[in-house]
Amino acid sequence: MQYLLMIYTAESVDDSLSAPEMGRLMENYDRFHGELEGAGALAGGARLRPVDTATSVRRRDGEFTLTDGPFAETKEQLGGYYLIEAASLDEAIEWAKKIPSVDLGTIEVRPIWPMEDDQLVTTDGSERADA
Amino acid sequence: MTESDATGMDAASATLAAVAREDRARLLAGLIRRAGGDFERAEDALSDAFTAALTRWPEHGIPREPAAWLATVAARRLAEGARRDVRARDAADEVARDEEGDDDVVRDARIDFGGDDDGLRLVFTCCHPALAPETRVALTLNAVSGLDAAAIARAFVVDERAMAQRLTRAKRKIRDAGIPFRVPSFEELGERLPDVLKTIELVFNEGHTAARGERLDAPDLADEGVRLARALSGLLPDEPEALGLLALLLFTDARRRARLDEEGELVRLPDQDRSLWDAGKIREASGLLEAAAASGLAGPFVLRAALSGEHSTALDASATRWPRIVALYDALLAIEPSQVVALNRAVAVGEASGAEAMLEALDGLEEALGSVHYLHVARGDALARLGRPAEARAALERALGLARNEAERQHVAGRLAALGDGTTGGGG
Numbered sequence: 001m002q003y004l005l006m007i008y009t010a011e012s013v014d015d016s017l018s019a020p021e022m023g024r025l026m027e028n029y030d031r032f033h034g035e036l037e038g039a040g041a042l043a044g045g046a047r048l049r050p051v052d053t054a055t056s057v058r059r060r061d062g063e064f065t066l067t068d069g070p071f072a073e074t075k076e077q078l079g080g081y082y083l084i085e086a087a088s089l090d091e092a093i094e095w096a097k098k099i100p101s102v103d104l105g106t107i108e109v110r111p112i113w114p115m116e117d118d119q120l121v122t123t124d125g126s127e128r129a130d131a
Numbered sequence: 132m133t134e135s136d137a138t139g140m141d142a143a144s145a146t147l148a149a150v151a152r153e154d155r156a157r158l159l160a161g162l163i164r165r166a167g168g169d170f171e172r173a174e175d176a177l178s179d180a181f182t183a184a185l186t187r188w189p190e191h192g193i194p195r196e197p198a199a200w201l202a203t204v205a206a207r208r209l210a211e212g213a214r215r216d217v218r219a220r221d222a223a224d225e226v227a228r229d230e231e232g233d234d235d236v237v238r239d240a241r242i243d244f245g246g247d248d249d250g251l252r253l254v255f256t257c258c259h260p261a262l263a264p265e266t267r268v269a270l271t272l273n274a275v276s277g278l279d280a281a282a283i284a285r286a287f288v289v290d291e292r293a294m295a296q297r298l299t300r301a302k303r304k305i306r307d308a309g310i311p312f313r314v315p316s317f318e319e320l321g322e323r324l325p326d327v328l329k330t331i332e333l334v335f336n337e338g339h340t341a342a343r344g345e346r347l348d349a350p351d352l353a354d355e356g357v358r359l360a361r362a363l364s365g366l367l368p369d370e371p372e373a374l375g376l377l378a379l380l381l382f383t384d385a386r387r388r389a390r391l392d393e394e395g396e397l398v399r400l401p402d403q404d405r406s407l408w409d410a411g412k413i414r415e416a417s418g419l420l421e422a423a424a425a426s427g428l429a430g431p432f433v434l435r436a437a438l439s440g441e442h443s444t445a446l447d448a449s450a451t452r453w454p455r456i457v458a459l460y461d462a463l464l465a466i467e468p469s470q471v472v473a474l475n476r477a478v479a480v481g482e483a484s485g486a487e488a489m490l491e492a493l494d495g496l497e498e499a500l501g502s503v504h505y506l507h508v509a510r511g512d513a514l515a516r517l518g519r520p521a522e523a524r525a526a527l528e529r530a531l532g533l534a535r536n537e538a539e540r541q542h543v544a545g546r547l548a549a550l551g552d553g554t555t556g557g558g559g
Contacts, residue, residue: 049307049308052300052303052304053303053304053307053308054308055261055308066260066261067263068261068262068263068266068304069263086309087309087311088309088310088311088313089261089308089309089310089311090310090311092309093261109308110308111307111308111309
C-alpha cells in the first residue's frame with residue numbers, strides 16, 4: 001500500500017518562527033526524511049510554496065475559470081494529486097485543464113519549493129553548507 | 132555647489148524625468164526579461180541606474196542616448212546582483228559578457244534596451260489570468276504606467292500599505308509560480324487579449340466615472356487608460372480590438388468636459404453641449420475605427436467603439452441614427468451576451484421605435500438588473516413618455532435609492548423634479 005501524508009500548517013505560524021526555531025524544525029524534517037529513507041518507506045515528497053502562489057482551475061458549462069489563490073471550498077476534499085514537470089505556470093495550467101475532475105471539482109496548481117532555493121538555517125542561524 | 136553644477140544637475144534631472152516618462156516601461160520590460168521574470172530585481176536595478184545617472188550626469192555630461200545609458204547601467208547592476216543568485220546565474224553571465232567595458236564605452240553605448248516584444252511581454256504578464264482582475268489593474272498601473280503604490284492607492288481610495296502588499300505579492304507570484312514573461316502564441320492570443328483590453332478599460336473607467344467621489348490629488352486614470360490603450364495599439368497595430376479599445380476610450384474621453392455641469396451634475400448624452408466635445412479626439416477615434424473595421428472582423432471593442440462613434444459623430448442628438456445603433460447592439464449581444472448591454476439596447480429601441488417597444492425590451496431584465504439604478508431610470512423614462520406618471524415616479528424613486536454617487540443621485544433627483552413639473556403644472 002502507498003499512503004499520502006498531507007502536512008497542514010498555518011502559514012502565519014510558520015512565518016512567525018524565529019531563525020533558530022525554523023532551524024530546529026528543518027533539522028527535525030531532515031531526521032524524519034532520513035528515517036523514512038532508511039526504512040525504505042520514502043516514495044516522494046516536497047515542500048510547497050505558500051498559498052499566495054496558488055492558482056485554482058475549474059471548468060463549468062464548458063468555460064474554464066482561473067482563480068488567483070488557493071482552493072478554499074470546504075465541502076470538497078482532496079481526492080488525488082499529480083506531480084508534474086512544466087516549464088512555466090502556463091504549461092502547468094494546461095495540464096490541470098486536462099484533469100477529468102476539472103469539470104466537477106477544482107484543481108489547485110501550486111509550485112514546488114525547489115530545495116536549492118530553500119533558506120535552510122541551522123539552530124545557530126548560520127547558513128547550512130550543504131543546502 | 133557652483134552655478135554650473137546646479138545647471139548640470141537641473142539638466143540631468145530634466146532629462147531623467149523625460150526618460151522616466153517615456154522610456155521607463157520599455158527599460159523595465161527589458162530588465163525583467165533579463166532577470167528571468169523577476170520584477171523586483173529589475174525595478175531595483177533600474178532605480179540604481181537612475182541614482183547613478185543623478186550623480187554622474189551633472190559632472191560628466193548627459194549621454195547622447197540617455198535611455199540606452201540607463202539600460203546598460205541597469206543591466207550591469209542586474210548582472211552584479213545576479214552573480215550572487217543561483218537561479219539567474221546563467222542569464223547573468225550572458226549579460227556580463229555582453230557588457231564588459233569601461234564607462235567611456237557605456238556613455239555612448241547603444242544596446243537593444245527592449246523592443247516591442249518586451250513591451251508586449253510586460254503587458255501580457257501584468258494581465259495574466261492567474262492574477263486577480265484587480266491585481267492586473269494595479270500591476271499594470273505600477274509596471275507599465277510607472278505609478279507607485281501610494282499613487283495607485285489614492286486613485287482607488289484604498290490603504291497604501293494594502294496596495295503595496297498587493298503589488299509585492301503579485302510580483303512574487305509571477306516569480307515563484309513561474310508565470311512566464313512572454314507574449315502568448317497566435318493560438319492563445321484570442322483568449323489572452325481580452326484580459327489585457329479589459330484591464331486597460333478598467334483603468335480608464337475608474338478615472339472616467341470616479342464613482343467614489345472627489346480625489347483631487349489622485350492620478351488621472353482616464354488619461355492613464357488612454358495612454359495604455361495607445362501603447363497597446365502601437366504594439367499590436369494589426370489587431371482590430373486594440374485599435375477598437377483606443378477608439379472607444381477616445382470617443383468617451385472626448386466628452387469629458389461636457390459630462391458634468393458646473394455643479395458636478397451628470398449631463399445625459401442628448402443634453403450635452405456638443406461644442407464642448409474634443410473634436411481632435413473624435414477625429415482620431417474615427418480614423419482608428421475605420422482602420423479596425425477594415426479587417427471585417429468586429430470584436431466587442433470594435434462594436435462598442437462603433438456605438439460610441441455613432442453618438443460622437445451625430446451633429447446633434449436628434450440626428451442620431453438609432454436603428455443603426457440597435458443593429459450594433461444586436462451584433463454585440465450575439466458575440467457577448469450581457470444584461471447590461473441588453474439594457475442599453477432597450478434604451479436605443481426606445482429612440483428607434485418608441486416607448487412601448489422600449490418598455491417591452493426592458494421587461495425581463497428586472498431579475499438580473501434589479502439593483503442597477505439605470506434600469507429604473509430607463510423604466511421611469513419609458514413610463515413618463517407613455518403618460519403613466521405615478522409608475523414613472525415609483526421607478527425613479529427606486530433609482531434614487533440605488534444611485535452610487537452624488538452625480539447619479541443629482542441626476543435622478545432632477546428627473547423626479549421634472550416629472551413633478553410635468554404632472555402638477557410647475558408645482559415641483
